[in-house]
Amino acid sequence: MMTAQELREKYLKFFESQGHKRIPSASLIPENDPTVLFTTAGMHPLVPYLLGEPHPQGRRLTSVQKCVRTGDIEEVGDDTHLTFFEMLGNWSLQDYFKKEAIEWSYEFLTRELGIPVKKLAVSVFAGDSDAPFDEEAYQLWVSQGISEKRIAKLGKKDNWWGPAGQTGPCGPDTEMFYWVGDEAAPENFDPEDHRWVEIWNDVFMQYNKREDGTFEKLEKPNVDTGMGLERTLVVLNGTRSVFDTELFVPIFQTLHLHSDAAHVSRHGRIIVDHLRAAIMIIADGMVPSNKDQGYILRRLLRRAIRTYKQVAGDPAFFVSIAESAIETLREAYPSLGQQKTIILEEIQKEQERFTKTLEKGEREVLKLWERNKNITGVNAFDLYQTFGFPLELTEEIAREYGQEIDHDSFEAEFKKHQDLSRAGSEQKFAGGLADTSEATVKLHTATHMLHQALRSVLGSHVAQKGSNITPERLRFDFSHPEKMTAEQVLEVENLVNENIRKDLPVHFLMLTLEEAKSRGAIGLFEDKYATLGDKIKVYLIGNEATGEYYSKEVCGGPHVQHTGLLGHFKIVKEEAVAGGVRRIKAILE
Secondary structure (H helix, E strand, O other): OOOHHHHHHHHHHHHHHOOOEEOOOOOOOOOOOOOOOOOOOOOHHHHHHHOOOOOOOOOEEEEEEEEEOOOOHHHOOOOOOOOEEEEEEEEEOOOOOHHHHHHHHHHHHHHHOOOOHHHEEEEEEOOOOOOOOOHHHHHHHHHHOOOHHHEEEEOHHHHEEOOOOOOEEEEEEEEEEEEOOOOOOOOOOOOOOOOEEEEEEEEEEEEEEOOOOOEEEEEEEEEEEEEEHHHHHHHHHOOOOHHHOOOOHHHHHHHHHOOOOHHHOHHHHHHHHHHHHHHHHHHOOOOOOOOHHHHHHHHHHHHHHHHHHHOOOOHHHHHHHHHHHHHHHOOOOOHHHHOHHHHHHHHHHHHHHHHHHHHHHHHHHHHHHHHHOOOOHHHHHHHHHHHOOOHHHHHHHHHHOOOOOOHHHHHHHHHHHHHHHHHHHHHHOOOOOOOOOHHHHHHHHHHHHHHHHHHHHHOOOOOEEEEEEOOOOEEEEEEOOOOOOHHHHHHHHHHHHHHHHOOOEEEEEEEEHHHHHHOOOEOOHHHHOOOOOOEEEEEEEEEOOOOEEEEEEEOOOOOOOEHHHOOOEEEEEEEEEEOOEEEEEEEEO
16 A cells, blocks of 8 residues: 555655656645636646746756646545645656656656556547647657557547646647556547546647737747646555545544544535645635635535535534544645644634524525515525525425425526626636736736835735736735725835836846845745755846845746836725735736
């Protein structure tokens, strides 16, 4: 049996032996111009470097990245889908390409992990009008000993990655699959057969998608790979699902103590999955709220609480399940131990809030019945949207009166809500660093200047809590306990514009962590760079000749060369995001 920690170390050490530098996991909350609410893959924190910025640790990197994906939330409960998971990854930043990536993937799977070749299959890009069939990847797999009958040629839906935004690096990928069926693996690989489980993906970023929708070949392509830790443990240890691994079994044992056999049901899987995701999101600085990441966190916790109630779990022991989840991840993420009290307090508070919400919703359901002698699907959706009152509970009360809820009308309302939310989300997160347009680069530089201005006006307690940049505007979240006054907003705005007018030069230095600290650089570099000898990139805005700088901040880039290019900075909104976190939206005119 291989443990999760053994697999993490084996992977990292293998790629270190191939010249890769180990880098720590980035936060689940994207720090610089995310294209998504959460870090969903190891490549997201590396986008600036995949676009050509030099990475402090070199051209070959490897890591175990914390990830959260909510797109598959309805699938949670089956054998493979998780909300929080860990991704083992290795990257080539304009260094090696397909030959080395595929050879090392094969070597690690078959020699390091001992997986029989007879249980492996792969897929490659079939080609279309944008890019040709990936003949090179196909032949490289054949040369490794993979039968041609075990190599599927698939289209963009299955074997193409990116770009992360509207434009940027992208390309074909090759995916590796493992046979989990009880009988011998079939000679021919059928990618529609769910007994073939994907465990690894090598992405070959060899194209750039232009604004007109066409693709051009990159002179210096990249490699981005990802292997799911939990799925690979299933393969190595012969369990039926990710929930049967050591990362989950202790949590189920705690759950079973305080509920009715939830450990063997889909209900139990939802509770455990959502709590694991919640503790990791809270550990990275987020709290439940009604906006963005905080809203997703609230949804995860409330779905877990509601499901726990359905399996007759004693409410007093709900937090103990979260405590058990912390212990399963503590070895890999020691900070969980330091933050344990805070994490459990946030979960407890959300449980108490939601209990009150449920009580209020129950009263509203009864009022509806007394008034109309009927509860429609539209009513049920309004209760869900307004009070967060679950459909299942509305149905329970309706059944007491001999009525069934019209699911079709509920689903129709829910779909309309989803479509509106999806449209808003796509618009909101359409940019990010994957969009390297001139407007985005200018706003990214302005974000540094805003950060420093906020610290100058409000105090040194101000720290970045998140940012998002599109070509139209910047959005910056920061720590501050109260609403800014109109005078403070104007002062911050004037300070940024004053330094834009000075036309200060912008450049970066490669410094050690110790040097960056001694120079007064700001940023979340302590979590990202653990070794004092490692070099990090610090962007400086100011006079290099005199050594007088307005802003010094750890960042991957990109930025303008001098501040005079930015135009006029204007704050359009200042608002609350969560307790102790404010948000500014600003534009350049």
